Amino acid sequence: MPYRWTSPPDAQVQELHLWPHNSLPQRGMAAFVLATFTLILIPALPLLGSVVLWGLLPFVMGAVWAMYFALRRNRRARQIIEVLTLDADDTHLTRTEANGRVQEWDCNRYWTQVTKYDDEGPVPHYVTLKGKGREVEIGAFLSEEERIALYDELLRALRR
Structure with missing residues (x-):
């Protein structure tokens, strides 16, 4: 309790x-963000070496950063x-x-x-x-x- x-x-x-x-400790949050980043990049593997990857990468990084920011803000609000x-x-x-x-x-x-x-x-x-x-x-x-x-x-x- x-x-x-x-x-x-x-x-x-x-x-x-x-x-x-x-419910999500600090280490769990880091693992979740890393797993999400890895799972997002799996469909991008065929794009390695192409110009499309460089166009897609800022959006992927933005989505991961937004998720990390939201999780951190939620954690701070619950202190x-x-x-x-x-x-x-x-x-x-x-x-x-x-x-x-x-x-x-x-x-x-x-x-x-x-x-x-x-x-x-x-x-x-x-x-x-x-x-x-x-x-x-x-x-x-x-x-x-x-x-x-x-x-x-x-x-x-x-x-x-």
């Missing part, structure tokens, strides 16, 4: 780290991390966006409410934290099953 409690359940301060799932810290008195949520912008929310742990909107949110099983007159989302980038499990874990963690 793309979230992990970094401290044991019975610790005084509990910390939960959440991040989007990245989001959310950190939820639960101590004896406070609940603190920090979200760091891919562009470096940081959003923070905190509340007294006693008054923190975890809510799951099954159908009313922007995604199914939308999980929020509510307190101090503000409601913030947590883990909106997770899958449906992961949000359901996160909701249950947050309820258990806040009851302690």
Whole structure:
């Protein structure tokens, strides 16, 4: 799961780290781009030594570069991390966006409410934290099953 409690359940301060799932690691992306380039060039083998290859090569290189650029941009856009810290008195949520912008929310742990909107949110099983007159989302980038499990874990963690 793309979230992990970094401290044991019975610790005084509990910390939960959440991040989007990245299905294509850096090495996998490099292999994919290389394989795509190789597969594109296979039909061009009969053109070796002809002028047509030089006319076709810029378009092939442009297509490979565009694919590489799109994959890199997607990877950078998914560099989001959310950190939820639960101590004896406070609940603190920090979200760091891919562009470096940081959003923070905190509340007294006693008054923190975890809510799951099954159908009313922007995604199914939308999980929020509510307190101090503000409601913030947590883990909106997770899958449906992961949000359901996160909701249950947050309820258990806040009851302690």
